[in-house]
Amino acid sequence: MEPSPLTQDSRPDIFQPKIVRLYEALFREDEDDVDLSEGFWEEFFLLRPDFAGLRRLLRSLGPDDLLHLHAHTQQLFLCALSRVRQAKAPADEVALETLTVFLDTALSKKYTNPSSDILSVLAGLHDADAVLSDFVATLDTVIRNGRDLNVRSKAIRAALSMTSSSFHTGLPTYFTHRDLFPSLMKFVQDCETSVQALPALYLLGVLVNYNKFEFQNPYRLRLDDFVNDSVIQKMITGFASTCVALRDAYVAVQDDLPEGWTLGSTLNYIGLGVLAPGSRPSTPVPAADEARSLFTALPGPEIGVFLAIYDFANANKLFCFNLVTMTPAEKGNPSPLGSFLSLTSYLFQHAHRSYRSSLYTYLSLFILQILVEDQILVKRLCGDESKVSIRLCRQRQPYLPIVKGDRVAVAVILDLVVDGVNHNLRRRLDVELYILNLGVLLRILSYLSKAKARISYHWSELWRTLLSFMRFLSTYVSDIKPIYRSSDMVDQLVNVLAFALSNGENFLPDPAAYDDLFYKLVETGDIVTKFRNTFELASRSGPNSIQTLINVSSHYRSLLESGEKKSSKILSPREVSTVIKQGYETLSIESSDGLDRWEKYREADMKVLLKKIARAVVDDARVLVEEKVT
Template identity: 20%
Template sequence: MAQAEKKGGLLWKSSASKKPLKEKVVLMYDEIFMTEDPSKCSPRFWEELFLMKVNLEYLESKLESLDGEELMKIKDNINCLFQHCIQALGEEHPIRVVNALQTLCALIRGVHQKNKSTSGFDIINMLMGFDKAELCMKNLMESLDSLLCAEGSESLKSLCLKLLLCLVTVTDNISQNTILEYVMINSIFEAILQILSNPPSRREHGYDAVVLLALLVNYRKYESVNPYIVKLSIVDDEATLNVSNQQYKDKEEEHQSGFFSALTNMVGSMFIADADEKISVQTNEAILLALYEAVHLNRNFITVLAQSHPEMGLVTVPISPIPTTPVTPLGTTPPSSDVISSAELPLDADVQTSNLLITFLKYSSIVMQDTKDEHRLHSGKLCLIILTCIAEDQYANAFLHDDNVNFRVNLHRMPMRHRKKAADKNLPCRPLVCAVLDLMVEFIVTHMMKEFPMDLYVRCIQIVHKLLCYQKKCRVRLHYTWRELWSALINLLKFLMSNETVLLAKHNIFTVALLVVNLFNMFITYGDTFLPTPSSYDELYYEIIRMHQNFDNLYSMVLRLSTNAGQWKEPASKVTHALVNIRAIINHFNPKIESYAAVNHISQLSEEQVRSISINVRRNLAFNTLSQEVLLKEFSTIS
């Protein structure tokens, strides 16, 4: 007997048969793509269809082969197929439900793909018909909600989430996906939260559920009231917010841990280290987006960021399972459980404590190294936006600056020839804000290149500004090596001036220059409220005097451009005005230093000599006090 080979829904006999045989399901698809109702000749057509294994490839290719006019001719049959798929979701037979879910995915993808090349029809009308769309989507969302909340098959839940992700992501711009209006009306927020609240479900579907929620939150978020935003903003997960370590021990509390716990586990799993001790990570914009939405929309999540726990690997307590999925929507890679269960290693023999914020800072320090890669550039931007949200939050700032809660944070530092690698064991325990400032300094120092990441620099300096505003407001005297920040900022100004021609062709570099100069004005004008000791002021003045040539060159550049009638006149003049105090310091001290050197026949003064001069003459220095509106102005908050 001749053997048959299967290809694209066709059965080819190995003998010299002229016509290939078609699978029955393919023949049934062909009937649907005729203009007549297929159930006229076969009353049991729809019942039999959903007992057949779906041929996704054939169904999608068939839709793709039709032009817009041909598709409109079979609109009634497409509507009928869509409606019968929804009806099949209520069947008890799981095979029918699985086949209906897969068919819906193929239909939605196929029709949307056709609409990209032919915009002569409406997606909703083609799939459901305008007159039945509201009822169809209501029934669909209710069925999906029931399947997600049921105790049934995990594979069915996975298919439901895949269908929802397919529905959400078929358009490039989520806000242009009109079908999502029905997903807003018929909310599945509680079903998603239930999946994330149950450890076994979270392990199987957590990644897809978190990504789906993050996407739904972004649907027309600025144009209308998004119910998913409202519901996410009021989630108050008691077990997750409980700062005790019972969540690691008490299964009942773990059962209630929900969205925050799922997201905490996923963010905590971003590290992958190779054998050569080079640290690399998978960029995962989807999880970062979910983290941003949680931090931005729900103040309760800030407490989760701050929640301390023993470093994993040192304790024998159960770790919440990590969600994995076989398919990766949006081209991202879900966290891998074998990678993640290896969390932070101790820095010494003592048990260290960690939290989600430390994990996030370490992740950011790695991702933000290479902004030449587009994925890492986007991830780095998301990291800085999340840090901006944190720096704007009063509770987060209080935790960051708490001198009684100290951590060792081993940030990744890019190898550079002019500096030695810091030994991990020598890391001091400090308030977490020091790690945030270290991260900002590291970024400033390591990204001065002709492909200048302007937007990231602006966000980075704004984060420092927000932290200083909090310190000034609450009179927090942070013991930090401020000189590293000052040196990094001055070198940034030097870089901008050295590459003026190249950078001005692409960017308004005066935005960054003004931010940097105003940071120095913050230290000069209000440093007495937050600098740790009087000697810190001496260090500030010394750094300004030592690097005065850079400020002089900056003043010459902005003065030149502000006196010319060009496009940079206004932004350059703002920098000119902001330099008043720095120039006052330089003009006041330099003559004194030169006079001291001449009298004592010294060609080059030591730092101690300059600082002694500073102490003696600083009291006579008068500043042009810039308005608080300029220096303490809160930059536009993240939206």
């Protein structure tokens, strides 16, 4: 029998998808074949993509390699754009995701002349304006009227990838030449779930912050007069869902529910009382080093949506009103404000772990400051209609007392302040974080005093925390004093304490709570005098707050020493309290005018920080895009 003419090829050791071979052909150096055929591109956008393979290939090429291959990269950009415009499945989706991966990877390289080199890679210097303007216009059309929500969402990710690259390279973002705001808001309105709206909100935050201090950013102006309640509420609901997911990532590392709680009370505490039947699964506890590493990597990149929430809160009173007043979508779930405060408590306890984490903590403090500065909103935050029951972080000692049941929102914010002070103490102190933290506290106390609003709160924990902070600063004065703005922080701390002494009777719930403040100050001993001397406060201009503290402390010390001499024994706590009550009759506290003075939040004052925050958000956007396009 003659041998068969058919032979079987041996199977390759590693199977390579055909699309990967096309990627290799696209980026192969071959000067004799500059123009790739239409058939090549037709197949390219119809095959199942391998974006991990495309990323690997692009990352293996240096910036000079891509510049040398500019003829092919330009063809890729133009042909992908053509498929997006044609709006035919699956080519348009493949084209959008290919563009996203290409832009994210190719534009992140360190070019010698970033702006001009990138334009050469994408379109050529001569045609750059026309091609990139067409790119933006095409994405705008897809975001607004794409054939389905999935394609529109992919167009948003492509725009986010391009805009993120512009931050790092100085490449002009053509998205500021064409207003995408109406399309993004229409996308949000069309979303079936609030979570689907998040890509649009993320992109908006990046666009609003592109060179916002260098020119009049059109997106920033759009936020001021936006009054569509349904869209605002959908964005806030999506933001709340993100907060819960980000908070749960911290809980997954270390479950911090108080010991001894029943399952029912536990679920009620975290806002999931409707799920009380059943049992809570146990999770393995990571080792200390592993937990530290896991915590340092948090929060996840979705946290970048905070930037758009901040910008809306800073520009739009209707947005703030909805954020504060919106109720849960389902009974038993936390409100959007409750979800935000819950995540913020975890950010506060872990802000020290990385500079990135501290930047997002600043952003949450900006939002809190904006809310408590508004007299209408802070009144609501202090009222019974704001009561919430939320999970607060208990992953590091010292722990705050457990309060079961609902509390007014301002009480929760005070807990955040206390945790922020207690859990970020270190010699290289994050002074800016403490200034912001104390600023939120001062605004709250100022309102409570003027409104004579008395809220239920463990005030003794607040006074103990502030006086312990004073002791810490006195101990590490040589480390703290050289830090920029440390003197502002010191003044703010002293002013808060002096204001509380002068006005505590206006907002503390009863005389016993007011007595306790004096008791805590007397208990501090000579720390206040040492604090004045080490930070050279006696010569400061303005309200002499430190002298107020020293005068009160000295007044009661003399009374207590006199009482001990008369009784020939050390006074008991009850006897000390009696002396404090009696001492009011002979105590003279200087006028507190100016102690609660604060400047309304001005974005320009935070320009340096906001630029750093925007860059962190851009970096997270790129991580998020890569996770979504796999």
